[in-house]
Amino acid sequence: MSDEGDPIHSLVRLLTRLPGVGEKSARRIAYHVLGADPDYARALGETIATLSERVRRCASCGAYTSRVRCAICDDPRRTSELLCVVARPMDADAVERARVFQGRYHILHALLDPLGGVGPGEFPLQPLLDRVAREGVREVILATPPTVEGEATALYLAECFHAEGVAVTRIASGVPHGGELEFTDPITLGRAMEGRRTV
Protein backbone atom coordinates (compact mmCIF):
# COMPACT_ATOMS: atom_id res chain seq x y z
CA MET A 1 0.00 0.00 0.00
CA SER A 2 1.40 3.40 -0.97
CA ASP A 3 1.57 6.06 1.72
CA GLU A 4 1.40 8.92 -0.83
CA GLY A 5 -1.00 11.52 0.51
CA ASP A 6 -0.59 10.25 4.05
CA PRO A 7 -0.11 13.32 6.34
CA ILE A 8 2.72 11.70 8.32
CA HIS A 9 4.49 10.73 5.11
CA SER A 10 4.07 14.31 3.80
CA LEU A 11 5.55 15.77 6.98
CA VAL A 12 8.45 13.30 6.95
CA ARG A 13 9.19 14.18 3.33
CA LEU A 14 9.24 17.92 4.16
CA LEU A 15 11.39 17.42 7.25
CA THR A 16 14.04 15.42 5.38
CA ARG A 17 14.67 18.52 3.25
CA LEU A 18 16.02 20.29 6.36
CA PRO A 19 19.82 20.27 6.79
CA GLY A 20 21.06 17.35 8.88
CA VAL A 21 17.67 15.64 9.12
CA GLY A 22 17.53 12.10 7.76
CA GLU A 23 14.48 9.86 7.36
CA LYS A 24 14.83 8.37 10.86
CA SER A 25 15.04 11.75 12.63
CA ALA A 26 12.19 13.05 10.48
CA ARG A 27 9.94 10.19 11.62
CA ARG A 28 10.91 10.80 15.24
CA ILE A 29 10.07 14.52 14.94
CA ALA A 30 6.76 13.71 13.20
CA TYR A 31 5.69 11.29 15.95
CA HIS A 32 6.81 13.75 18.61
CA VAL A 33 4.68 16.53 17.10
CA LEU A 34 1.72 14.14 16.84
CA GLY A 35 2.03 13.21 20.51
CA ALA A 36 2.60 16.78 21.71
CA ASP A 37 0.08 19.41 22.84
CA PRO A 38 -1.87 20.56 19.72
CA ASP A 39 -1.18 24.19 20.70
CA TYR A 40 2.52 23.50 20.40
CA ALA A 41 2.12 22.00 16.92
CA ARG A 42 0.02 24.98 15.84
CA ALA A 43 2.53 27.50 17.23
CA LEU A 44 5.39 25.64 15.53
CA GLY A 45 3.60 25.61 12.18
CA GLU A 46 2.58 29.27 12.37
CA THR A 47 6.03 30.40 13.48
CA ILE A 48 7.62 28.64 10.51
CA ALA A 49 4.92 29.78 8.08
CA THR A 50 5.24 33.47 8.97
CA LEU A 51 8.99 33.55 9.55
CA SER A 52 9.97 35.12 6.25
CA GLU A 53 7.32 37.85 6.69
CA ARG A 54 8.50 38.74 10.18
CA VAL A 55 12.23 38.58 9.57
CA ARG A 56 14.13 40.86 7.24
CA ARG A 57 17.75 41.68 6.54
CA CYS A 58 19.33 44.43 8.64
CA ALA A 59 19.56 47.57 6.49
CA SER A 60 23.22 48.02 7.51
CA CYS A 61 24.84 44.60 7.81
CA GLY A 62 22.46 42.07 6.23
CA ALA A 63 21.91 40.03 9.43
CA TYR A 64 18.45 38.57 9.97
CA THR A 65 16.40 40.74 12.31
CA SER A 66 12.78 41.70 12.99
CA ARG A 67 13.76 45.39 13.06
CA VAL A 68 15.17 47.80 10.47
CA ARG A 69 18.64 47.52 12.02
CA CYS A 70 19.91 44.58 14.07
CA ALA A 71 20.93 44.75 17.74
CA ILE A 72 24.66 44.70 16.90
CA CYS A 73 24.44 47.61 14.43
CA ASP A 74 22.36 49.54 16.98
CA ASP A 75 24.72 48.87 19.90
CA PRO A 76 26.67 52.10 20.57
CA ARG A 77 29.32 50.17 22.55
CA ARG A 78 30.51 48.43 19.40
CA THR A 79 33.06 50.19 17.26
CA SER A 80 32.33 50.89 13.62
CA GLU A 81 36.10 51.10 12.94
CA LEU A 82 36.39 47.29 12.73
CA LEU A 83 34.25 45.47 10.20
CA CYS A 84 34.20 41.68 10.04
CA VAL A 85 33.05 40.37 6.65
CA VAL A 86 31.40 36.94 6.66
CA ALA A 87 29.56 34.86 4.10
CA ARG A 88 26.48 33.82 6.09
CA PRO A 89 24.53 34.90 9.22
CA MET A 90 25.62 31.76 11.10
CA ASP A 91 29.27 32.72 10.53
CA ALA A 92 28.69 36.02 12.36
CA ASP A 93 26.99 34.02 15.15
CA ALA A 94 30.08 31.80 15.37
CA VAL A 95 32.43 34.81 15.67
CA GLU A 96 30.12 36.30 18.33
CA ARG A 97 30.33 33.10 20.37
CA ALA A 98 34.14 33.45 20.44
CA ARG A 99 33.61 36.75 22.37
CA VAL A 100 36.77 38.43 21.11
CA PHE A 101 35.29 40.88 18.63
CA GLN A 102 33.84 44.29 19.48
CA GLY A 103 33.32 45.65 15.99
CA ARG A 104 30.48 45.16 13.56
CA TYR A 105 29.70 42.63 10.83
CA HIS A 106 28.89 42.65 7.17
CA ILE A 107 27.08 39.59 5.87
CA LEU A 108 27.59 39.00 2.16
CA HIS A 109 24.98 36.24 1.69
CA ALA A 110 27.24 35.23 -1.20
CA LEU A 111 30.72 34.08 -2.13
CA LEU A 112 32.58 34.65 -5.36
CA ASP A 113 32.00 31.50 -7.40
CA PRO A 114 32.43 32.13 -11.15
CA LEU A 115 31.75 28.46 -12.03
CA GLY A 116 28.56 28.54 -9.95
CA GLY A 117 27.35 31.74 -11.62
CA VAL A 118 28.58 34.35 -9.10
CA GLY A 119 31.28 36.35 -10.86
CA PRO A 120 32.45 39.88 -9.90
CA GLY A 121 29.42 41.25 -11.79
CA GLU A 122 26.97 39.32 -9.60
CA PHE A 123 28.87 39.73 -6.33
CA PRO A 124 27.32 42.24 -3.88
CA LEU A 125 30.42 44.45 -3.59
CA GLN A 126 28.94 47.94 -3.78
CA PRO A 127 26.91 47.88 -0.51
CA LEU A 128 30.10 46.82 1.31
CA LEU A 129 32.24 49.55 -0.32
CA ASP A 130 29.56 52.14 0.46
CA ARG A 131 29.33 51.04 4.05
CA VAL A 132 33.09 51.10 4.63
CA ALA A 133 33.26 54.65 3.24
CA ARG A 134 30.15 55.84 5.11
CA GLU A 135 30.97 54.42 8.54
CA GLY A 136 34.67 55.29 8.61
CA VAL A 137 35.87 51.69 8.84
CA ARG A 138 39.61 51.49 9.53
CA GLU A 139 40.10 47.73 9.26
CA VAL A 140 38.17 45.19 7.22
CA ILE A 141 38.58 41.69 8.66
CA LEU A 142 37.92 38.96 6.10
CA ALA A 143 36.32 35.96 7.80
CA THR A 144 35.03 34.12 4.76
CA PRO A 145 35.44 30.34 5.11
CA PRO A 146 38.71 28.61 4.13
CA THR A 147 37.13 26.99 1.07
CA VAL A 148 38.03 27.65 -2.59
CA GLU A 149 35.16 30.16 -2.90
CA GLY A 150 35.89 31.71 0.51
CA GLU A 151 39.58 32.24 -0.33
CA ALA A 152 38.75 33.62 -3.79
CA THR A 153 36.30 36.07 -2.18
CA ALA A 154 38.89 37.15 0.42
CA LEU A 155 41.50 37.74 -2.29
CA TYR A 156 39.04 39.72 -4.40
CA LEU A 157 37.91 41.88 -1.47
CA ALA A 158 41.52 42.47 -0.35
CA GLU A 159 42.35 43.81 -3.83
CA CYS A 160 39.25 46.03 -3.85
CA PHE A 161 40.05 47.53 -0.45
CA HIS A 162 43.74 48.02 -1.24
CA ALA A 163 42.59 50.16 -4.15
CA GLU A 164 40.46 52.14 -1.66
CA GLY A 165 43.35 52.49 0.83
CA VAL A 166 41.60 50.57 3.63
CA ALA A 167 43.56 48.15 5.89
CA VAL A 168 42.55 44.53 5.28
CA THR A 169 43.25 41.49 7.47
CA ARG A 170 42.36 37.82 7.11
CA ILE A 171 41.54 35.62 10.11
CA ALA A 172 44.40 33.23 10.87
CA SER A 173 44.35 29.60 9.89
CA GLY A 174 43.26 27.26 12.64
CA VAL A 175 39.85 27.21 11.14
CA PRO A 176 40.08 23.77 9.48
CA HIS A 177 40.69 23.99 5.74
CA GLY A 178 37.42 23.52 3.88
CA GLY A 179 35.61 23.76 7.22
CA GLU A 180 32.67 25.91 8.11
CA LEU A 181 33.01 28.66 10.70
CA GLU A 182 29.83 27.59 12.47
CA PHE A 183 31.35 24.20 13.33
CA THR A 184 34.65 25.67 14.55
CA ASP A 185 34.88 25.77 18.33
CA PRO A 186 34.82 29.26 19.89
CA ILE A 187 38.38 29.02 21.31
CA THR A 188 39.90 28.15 17.91
CA LEU A 189 37.85 30.82 16.21
CA GLY A 190 38.80 33.35 18.91
CA ARG A 191 42.49 32.61 18.31
CA ALA A 192 41.99 32.83 14.54
CA MET A 193 40.44 36.25 15.06
CA GLU A 194 43.20 37.50 17.37
CA GLY A 195 45.92 36.09 15.11
CA ARG A 196 44.58 37.74 11.98
CA ARG A 197 47.19 38.98 9.54
CA THR A 198 47.41 41.80 7.06
CA VAL A 199 46.70 40.77 3.48
Ligand SMILES: [Zn+2]
Ligand atom coordinates in the same frame (compact mmCIF):
# COMPACT_ATOMS: atom_id res chain seq x y z
ZN1 LIG B 1 23.05 44.89 11.42
